[in-house]
Amino acid sequence: MGQLILRRLVFMVFMLIGLMAIVFAISNIAPGDPARLAAGPDATNEMVEQIRVERGLDKPLVSRFVVYLTNLATGDFGTSLHTKRAVFDDLARYFPATLELVVLSISFAVLLGVPLGMLGAVFQNKVPDQTIRFIAVSGVALPMFWLGLMLQWYLSLEWDLFPLGGRLGIMTPRPENITGMYTVDALIQGDFRAFREAFWHLVLPSLALSLPALASIIRVNRAEMLETLNKDYILNAQAQGIGPFRVVSAYALKNAILPTLAIIGLRFGWMLGGTVLVESVFDFPGVGLYATKAAVNSDFDPIVAVTLVLGASFMLVNLIIDLAYALLDPRVRSQI
Amino acid sequence: MTPLLSIQDLALEFNTFDGSYKAIDHVNLDLMPGETIGLVGETGCGKSVLTRAAFGLVPTPPANITSGSVKFEGREILNLSPAEQRAMRGRDVAMIFQDPMTFINPVFKVGTQLVDAVRAQRRGQVSKTEARDIALAMLDKVHLPNPVRQFESYPHQLSGGMRQRVLIAMALMAEPKLLIADEPTTALDVTIQAQILDLIAELVEDMGISLIMISHDLGVVAQNCGRVAVMYSGQIVEDAPVKQIFDAPCHPYTKGLLGAVPHPLHASEGLKEIPGTLPNLYRPPTGCRFADRCTHATAACSVKRVEQITVADDHRVTCTLFADQHVDA
Amino acid sequence: MSLETSSKNNGLMDKRSNRISVLAPVSEVDRFREYRRMWATFRKSYSSMAGLFIVATFLILAAVGPSIVPFPEDALGSIHLERKLQPPDATHWFGTDEVGMDIYSRVVVGARTTLWIGVTITGIAILIGVPLGLLAGFGNIWVRESIMRVTDVFLSIPGLILAIAIVGALGPGILNAMIALSLVWWPGYVRLVQSKVLSIRNETYVEAARSIGASDFRIIFLHILPNCMSPIVVKASMDMGMAILGAASLGFLGLGAQPPYPEWGAMISIGKNYLPDWWWYTLFPGLAIYFTVLGFNLLGDGLRDMLDPKQRS
Numbered sequence: 001m002g003q004l005i006l007r008r009l010v011f012m013v014f015m016l017i018g019l020m021a022i023v024f025a026i027s028n029i030a031p032g033d034p035a036r037l038a039a040g041p042d043a044t045n046e047m048v049e050q051i052r053v054e055r056g057l058d059k060p061l062v063s064r065f066v067v068y069l070t071n072l073a074t075g076d077f078g079t080s081l082h083t084k085r086a087v088f089d090d091l092a093r094y095f096p097a098t099l100e101l102v103v104l105s106i107s108f109a110v111l112l113g114v115p116l117g118m119l120g121a122v123f124q125n126k127v128p129d130q131t132i133r134f135i136a137v138s139g140v141a142l143p144m145f146w147l148g149l150m151l152q153w154y155l156s157l158e159w160d161l162f163p164l165g166g167r168l169g170i171m172t173p174r175p176e177n178i179t180g181m182y183t184v185d186a187l188i189q190g191d192f193r194a195f196r197e198a199f200w201h202l203v204l205p206s207l208a209l210s211l212p213a214l215a216s217i218i219r220v221n222r223a224e225m226l227e228t229l230n231k232d233y234i235l236n237a238q239a240q241g242i243g244p245f246r247v248v249s250a251y252a253l254k255n256a257i258l259p260t261l262a263i264i265g266l267r268f269g270w271m272l273g274g275t276v277l278v279e280s281v282f283d284f285p286g287v288g289l290y291a292t293k294a295a296v297n298s299d300f301d302p303i304v305a306v307t308l309v310l311g312a313s314f315m316l317v318n319l320i321i322d323l324a325y326a327l328l329d330p331r332v333r334s335q336i
Numbered sequence: 337m338t339p340l341l342s343i344q345d346l347a348l349e350f351n352t353f354d355g356s357y358k359a360i361d362h363v364n365l366d367l368m369p370g371e372t373i374g375l376v377g378e379t380g381c382g383k384s385v386l387t388r389a390a391f392g393l394v395p396t397p398p399a400n401i402t403s404g405s406v407k408f409e410g411r412e413i414l415n416l417s418p419a420e421q422r423a424m425r426g427r428d429v430a431m432i433f434q435d436p437m438t439f440i441n442p443v444f445k446v447g448t449q450l451v452d453a454v455r456a457q458r459r460g461q462v463s464k465t466e467a468r469d470i471a472l473a474m475l476d477k478v479h480l481p482n483p484v485r486q487f488e489s490y491p492h493q494l495s496g497g498m499r500q501r502v503l504i505a506m507a508l509m510a511e512p513k514l515l516i517a518d519e520p521t522t523a524l525d526v527t528i529q530a531q532i533l534d535l536i537a538e539l540v541e542d543m544g545i546s547l548i549m550i551s552h553d554l555g556v557v558a559q560n561c562g563r564v565a566v567m568y569s570g571q572i573v574e575d576a577p578v579k580q581i582f583d584a585p586c587h588p589y590t591k592g593l594l595g596a597v598p599h600p601l602h603a604s605e606g607l608k609e610i611p612g613t614l615p616n617l618y619r620p621p622t623g624c625r626f627a628d629r630c631t632h633a634t635a636a637c638s639v640k641r642v643e644q645i646t647v648a649d650d651h652r653v654t655c656t657l658f659a660d661q662h663v664d665a
Numbered sequence: 666m667s668l669e670t671s672s673k674n675n676g677l678m679d680k681r682s683n684r685i686s687v688l689a690p691v692s693e694v695d696r697f698r699e700y701r702r703m704w705a706t707f708r709k710s711y712s713s714m715a716g717l718f719i720v721a722t723f724l725i726l727a728a729v730g731p732s733i734v735p736f737p738e739d740a741l742g743s744i745h746l747e748r749k750l751q752p753p754d755a756t757h758w759f760g761t762d763e764v765g766m767d768i769y770s771r772v773v774v775g776a777r778t779t780l781w782i783g784v785t786i787t788g789i790a791i792l793i794g795v796p797l798g799l800l801a802g803f804g805n806i807w808v809r810e811s812i813m814r815v816t817d818v819f820l821s822i823p824g825l826i827l828a829i830a831i832v833g834a835l836g837p838g839i840l841n842a843m844i845a846l847s848l849v850w851w852p853g854y855v856r857l858v859q860s861k862v863l864s865i866r867n868e869t870y871v872e873a874a875r876s877i878g879a880s881d882f883r884i885i886f887l888h889i890l891p892n893c894m895s896p897i898v899v900k901a902s903m904d905m906g907m908a909i910l911g912a913a914s915l916g917f918l919g920l921g922a923q924p925p926y927p928e929w930g931a932m933i934s935i936g937k938n939y940l941p942d943w944w945w946y947t948l949f950p951g952l953a954i955y956f957t958v959l960g961f962n963l964l965g966d967g968l969r970d971m972l973d974p975k976q977r978s
Contacts, residue, residue, distance in 0.1 A: 273823030295833035
């Protein structure tokens with residue numbers, strides 16, 4: 001098991017280098033002169049040339065890539081043009097916010113999606129199933145950013161149930177920075193008011209973010225449950241007289257959840273991508289909003305860094321999913 | 337004496353895109369307490385569907401039971417609620433199936449599944465520890481080597497023969513009155529087959545339970561059963577004590593089946609095959625379903641439905657050839 | 666969603682139908698019967714029919730939209746400040762925007778933009794992905810490994826993020842957004858085709874064809890591609906919806922189509938500033954995106970159930 005994790009982590013490093021190569025190539029085939037962009041619109045030619053040499057932009061692509069990777073390895077992600085800060089510091093500030101948002105969203109999606117899919121399969125083609133299927137079909141088609149806007153319009157502006165955006169009210173003191181995740185920090189310090197408020201700010205964005213993933217989890221789990229319920233071992237369990245609740249929630253679910261796990265991993269990627277949309281709508285200061293602002297300003301170092309961090313998160317989640325597979329399926333476990 | 341199981345006039349069809357597939361055609365079958373009966377026929381003749389339908393294990397829809405009654409100990413069971421059917425399956429009727437791998441849940445420990453089964457069969461009136469003891473005792477009875485260790489194993493860690501022993505144990509823990517063994521050895525190695533058959537025979541004898549053994553192999557049935565019912569395309573064409581079937585088979589299809597079994601002493605005689613294929617059950621023939629393949633067929637065979645005829649004590653045939661040999665049993 | 670996966674696939678029935686399909690030679694009659702069965706499967710499902718209906722409506726609007734809308738000149742930007750931000754009424758069904766353009770006209774004309782975006786992205790993705798998938802399936806270990814590892818790297822990052830990175834490099838704009846989305850969309854097809862090739866390559870009939878000396882080329886066109894068609898069609902239908910969603914997302918972020926170009930996402934990116942009082946500005950373009958994507962998804966589901974009942978998402 002430990003060996004497997006180690007092997008995967010090493011593999012991950014290579015994947016990330018590959019990812020960096022792709023993004024680096026993209027940034028360099030792009031039209032426009034990065035040195036001039038960095039120097040700003042009023043710079044003279046000499047200033048541009050100076051920056052070009054300073055940043056090593058006059059060297060060949062490959063050697064620049066090596067330098068770039070070495071910098072990354074030492075924690076130097078470059079400087080952001082639009083925040084004027086080191087990208088590493090920006091990430092340290094914004095990533096915990098995104099993490100908080102994404103963890104809450106995936107929890108929503110899994111904790112609702114799996115039981116709903118199960119329910120749909122058990123009541124196949126009856127009213128609950130029709131309703132659940134409607135949610136599942138709509139959820140994938142709803143534009144996340146539009147859903148966010150509609151939630152804002154109705155629940156924040158019309159009914160005033162939730163805050164409009166941001167991470168905390170302006171007047172609320174920030175909890176002391178430990179993990180950077182306000183809810184966690186507030187809990188650690190026993191500040192329940194701040195926790196409540198931080199959580200309240202997370203509800204709408206994570207709802208909007210989780211819906212597409214929720215929808216696919218419902219779909220897949222429902223389909224897998226239906227297939228599993230037709231399996232011989234379910235027939236046999238029923239033939240022993242084991243009650244329907246145990247048959248469905250244990251004998252069938254533990255088998256059906258395995259393919260569902262794979263979709264959870266995949267949809268986590270959707271969610272990471274969706275953060276750019278939801279964070280824009282809710283003015284939520286996470287890496288998604290950071291990347292969007294950077295892209296609008298042709299500010300490349302932050303984009304590369306966000307790509308790297310989100311790519312690494314996605315790979316880590318998939319590693320966790322594979323470990324969960326092994327935990328749930330004894331046949332997989334015995335192979336590693 | 338009331339039969340343990342009495343199937344009367346049971347008919348079942350599957351509704352599919354191509355129309356309704358008449359899988360079971362007005363079948364009668366009685367089983368006395370303690371009796372062992374073999375249900376033989378080729379693949380697709382309806383032998384599995386018949387027994388599953390009788391105990392509510394064929395999903396409806398697509399299946400649809402169009403007529404008939406099934407009585408267990410004199411009590412009609414077709415119209416029981418799903419919960420009552422389940423209770424009866426756990427307690428009175430046990431089943432074992434063809435492929436032991438697909439009938440045992442791959443992601444739960446063998447022990448967990450056995451304990452669950454014991455507790456379900458005894459309606460939760462035993463504690464987990466008691467259930468464990470009962471299950472372990474039963475594993476011992478089915479001669480599973482090292483039961484305590486296998487208890488903690490997952491199904492994929494067991495061999496096919498061991499898995500089938502586990503399933504037999506699971507089925508018999510409830511001390512049922514009837515055991516239905518649906519091709520229990522087809523998926524196993526030849527050497528293991530004999531062991532499993534011996535085991536079933538031993539347990540049935542010991543525990544005094546009735547047995548329905550479903551098989552496409554007449555030899556298997558001859559060894560283990562007192563009576564044989566031969567099925568052909570959804571009907572029981574002949575039903576007699578095992579000795580009668582082998583010594584004096586009546587139905588041409590039974591004779592054909594016997595001709596297709598290698599004889600241990602006269603292997604050189606070669607096997608005879610039955611020409612033709614199964615009839616189309618979306619539009620079954622009006623008369624005898626075997627007529628197209630039968631060497632003795634006459635014009636009379638295809639005219640109207642052939643009724644079951646009792647030709648000797650406890651020997652029934654569905655064939656026009658015997659219309660005049662009817663005896664009142 | 667497999668809306669038709671009921672318990673009809675009973676094990677006992679399966680065995681029988683397999684037997685029949687093995688015995689029966691494929692004749693014209695059987696093929697016709699197969700088409701009839703497919704169509705019956707498709708028609709029986711309300712959601713598939715709804716998907717077909719929505720997609721058909723969308724295609725018609727994309728074809729004739731500019732000539733049927735009441736204010737065609739509003740589609741590409743014209744200013745009527747005297748009627749700005751009017752709520753929906755009989756003249757302006759969906760209301761007007763901040764410079765007085767008719768939102769209904771712009772939404773309907775936007776269908777053509779959207780169709781163009783969806784077809785281009787999906788088309789380019791297929792044109793890149795399918796040949797690479799075939800190459801990976803048939804090539805030697807080096808070819809296969811290099812293609813598949815690059816594919817893995819592309820799939821290791823959420824598509825939208827990579828697309829934003831590409832647009833960030835190329836600069837915002839609808840063309841660049843389409844290039845970016847096409848570049849992140851092809852790896853899915855490589856995976857699909859490659860796995861299909863690997864599974865079909867070892868089928869008995871392909872081995873047989875190979876053993877009598879059929880070339881790889883012949884095997885690809887006679888055996889592999891026809892077998893890949895159904896999953897590709899199903900995936901393409903689903904991807905149309907997803908690509909439309911992706912392009913609208915970039916438009917919303919200000920990285921795709923730029924106002925006043927009639928693109929739904931870009932419309933919402935302006936409209937959101939006018940919530941909640943001028944809600945129609947955001948509501949209707951969003952509904953248009955929702956229904957279009959829904960239509961392609963439902964159609965894709967229906968096609969999958971029809972063409973390949975065994976395959977699931």
